[in-house]
Amino acid sequence: MSTPLYARYPFLDAARAAVGELGVDVETLIQEGAPAVDRGRERVERALLAGRVDSETPDEWRDEDELLSYPIARILVSLLDSGAAIDKYAAAEAKTAVQRLNDDFEAGDDGLKSTTSARLDRETVLEELGLSTAIRPEANQPNREPEWFRVGVGTYLRLASGSRSDSWRLVNREVGGGDVRVAREELFALLRTAIRRRVASGLPFEGLTEGEGIVEPLADELGELRRLLSERTAVGQIDFVNRELFPPCIDNLLGKAEQGIELESFESFTLMAFLTGIGMEADEIVDFCAESSLDPEGIRYQTEYLKDDRGTQYPPPSCETLSAYGICHNENDHWKVAGHPLAYYQARLEATDDLVDWREKQAEKAD
Ligand code: SF4
Known part of the structure; x- marks a missing residue:
């Protein structure tokens, strides 16, 4: 996999390793006021204002900036010291990721899966989220995404909890062999929850103090975000x-x-x-x-x-x-x-x- 892919899905475990391979550390980026810092601020601002994190000016950023902006956004949102801001940020990252997954899976339907290294396929994202054994397609058709999936009951309950609609209640589902049957659209809703939790995990970062240490140069970015929030x-x-x-x-x-x-x-x-x-x-x-x-x-x-x-x-x-x-x-x-x-x-x-x-x-x- 590659930087363009990780730029679109920076919450993947493998993306963290890719950040390391770029040979730059976040502290230096912050000190130098690198473009990734500005994009990281935009990431959080978009999350708070629009509920998504994709850039309003995508041509302005290199894949590298996009990838590196994710750890910086996590630092910024940690420093906001607001549980609601973290929730909204994680939800916005998940929403954007699922929109991209939808596009990528559809491209896979057209048989284009391997034409670009920036696309993520279903097997890989399930593997990354630790869901590959719990979520399986009902039937495989060549070059087509399946319409139905089987989800282990435990995983289903974990990911569907918090859904307000009655249609998610287990009594209203088709259950058999320890699995719950879900449609393709519902699978995206479950993935959204899984990604939201992945993004939120570990936030807020401990040990960061505004105005001190590596985050001292982020004062302007934080000021802008805090003004929006407060x-x-x-x-x-x-x-x-x-x-x-x-x-x-x-x-x-x-x-x-x-x-x-x-x-x-x-x-x-x-x-x-x-x-x-x-x-x-x-x-x-x-x-x-x-x-x-x-x-x-x-x-x-x-x-x-x-x-x-x-x-x-x-x-x-x-x-x-x-x-x-x-x-x-x-x-x-x-x-x-x-x-x-x-x-x-x-x-x-x-x-x-x-x-x-x-x-x-x-x-x-x-x-
Ligand atoms: S002064 Fe305040 S209320 Fe009046 S137009 Fe400007 S922003 Fe709106």
């Missing part, structure tokens, strides 16, 4: 939707999407975080953004990702950050009103009488 605002619980009172930054983003323009990941994160922050559910946001470039599946994924059991986990970024990203133009100098889009919206709600919630209007239309 921007919280003191606004109360908002549960009211009135577009006329949205701050200009949010209204501009909505307007852009309504013109059919694809939003950058930071822009759609900001918009979704604002809409969930004012109390909207995923289905409501789908309706609210029906005439825009935002697709329902992406909205549902992003809103689910923004919330945890305790409510909104990621508020939208502050005015300062939105200004740094060029999203805020500080119209009419309204930074003076509030330092955060949610606080600004709440202040306007409190100052305006006779308001009607967009949801009420929707309900009236439906009657």
